[in-house]
Amino acid sequence: DVKVTQSSRYLVKRTGEKVFLECVQDMDHENMFWYRQDPGLGLRLIYFSYDVKMKEKGDIPEGYSVSREKKERFSLILESASTNQTSMYLCASSAGTGHQPQHFGDGTRLSIL
Amino acid sequence: DAKTTQPPSMDCAEGRAANLPCNHSTISGNEYVYWYRQIHSQGPQYIIHGLKNNETNEMASLIITEDRKSSTLILPHATLRDTAVYYCISRRYNNNDMRFGAGTRLTVKP
Numbered sequence: 001d002v003k004v005t006q007s008s009r010y011l012v013k014r015t016g017e018k019v020f021l022e023c024v025q026d027m028d029h030e031n032m033f034w035y036r037q038d039p040g041l042g043l044r045l046i047y048f049s050y051d052v053k054m055k056e057k058g059d060i061p062e063g064y065s066v067s068r069e070k071k072e073r074f075s076l077i078l079e080s081a082s083t084n085q086t087s088m089y090l091c092a093s094s095a096g097t098g099h100q101p102q103h104f105g106d107g108t109r110l111s112i113l
Numbered sequence: 114d115a116k117t118t119q120p121p122s123m124d125c126a127e128g129r130a131a132n133l134p135c136n137h138s139t140i141s142g143n144e145y146v147y148w149y150r151q152i153h154s155q156g157p158q159y160i161i162h163g164l165k166n167n168e169t170n171e172m173a174s175l176i177i178t179e180d181r182k183s184s185t186l187i188l189p190h191a192t193l194r195d196t197a198v199y200y201c202i203s204r205r206y207n208n209n210d211m212r213f214g215a216g217t218r219l220t221v222k223p
Contacts, residue, residue, distance in 0.1 A: 099164070102211055104156035106155050
């Protein structure tokens with residue numbers, strides 16, 4: 001089975017802090033994604049990557065950056081955390097191109113105080 | 114990607130088949146239909162996907178109408194653990210974005 005592991009289930013940080021969310025997948029997938037999920041807004045794509053050191057902006061990249069130094073690992077960085085970034089963050093991965101489905105981790109519930 | 118429409122909620126008796134409908138009347142020829150579910154406080158779980166043929170795996174069956182304007186996810190013998198929000202998504206081939214709508218909240222009752 002595909003395994004996507006996010007480093008923390010719950011995280012509490014303060015406004016202005018730099019926050020790192022880590023995601024690791026064990027299926028040698030080329031593509032990796034970061035979403036945030038908020039009530040009433042569904043899932044929104046922040047960034048994605050289709051190869052090591054490659055990244056593409058999604059719908060809401062402002063205030064975030066990403067890093068993909070190794071194929072299995074995709075990090076989301078909140079450069080200076082703000083309260084409106086309190087959310088559930090979901091990482092996903094998928095194989096290659098075409099119609100392969102994305103597989104999600106269990107999410108990190110991030111609270112910014 | 115085509116917009117999908119699902120009923121907001123459904124109930125199902127434990128042990129019975131759960132049939133979850135999805136309308137995607139504007140779907141185009143290269144768009145696949147995907148089904149996910151999300152149990153409270155967990156990430157979305159992939160269930161099944163298809164293009165035009167019916168599909169079956171160990172979790173569920175996917176029935177797509179011949180005109181591809183709608184589909185039905187079938188859980189053949191629902192259990193209490195199948196209580197979740199179920200999402201139907203259409204996505205173009207090679208498109209990386211998964212557009213999750215509001216989904217259907219399925220409640221399996223004893």
